[in-house]
Amino acid sequence: MTQPIASRDMTARSPDHSQVTMTELVLPQHTNALGTAFGGQVLSWVDIAAGICAGRHARAVCVTASFDEVHFKLPIHHGDVINISGVVTWTGRTSMEVRVRVDREQIDGRRQRALEAFATFVCVDTDGRPQPIPPLELLTDEHRACHSQAEQRRARRLQNRAR
């Protein structure tokens, strides 16, 4: 059942409001036969971080609608710490884009970007139907630049979805 909008706080929120940072330690159970992180495990963490971010923005349940292409740029090793950060970059009527970055941190403190992914989440009611979300409040030049790039990705996504 759709929660009436009047009873939800639909005030515009900045990307900083819903930003998520998660830290994980890569243990043996997270690795593949080469001793590097299993891709599905990393994607699970990415999906969790993005889902928390989306839920914080919407203050309602959100489901993953899509992921853009995901490229694993660097292997993540057993014993590495990984820092996962999520931020809402764009909002539509019921959907939003969340950018997730995964940085590997080695024991000597070096940090490198291992992955960047863009996910679309849709806010749903208790029947699983899309419901409106608050708009994104763009406060800084960085917010505006991220939003403008996200609009271009959104246009490409809609074209691909229509195929």
Ligand SMILES: CC(C)(COP(=O)(O)OP(=O)(O)OC[C@H]1O[C@@H](n2cnc3c(N)ncnc32)[C@H](O)[C@@H]1OP(=O)(O)O)[C@@H](O)C(=O)NCCC(=O)NCCS
């Ligand atoms: C996501 C879902 C709720 C969308 O439902 P729908 O009836 O197709 O929704 P609509 O066509 O009305 O689109 C709703 C919004 O989602 C966006 N959207 C839907 N599918 C999308 C996709 N694949 N990629 C990007 N955006 C998408 C639409 O553009 C629209 O955005 P807007 O309201 O901000 O303009 C539905 O497809 C679903 O429940 N999917 C399964 C979700 C799930 O189980 N995820 C867990 C992963 S297994």
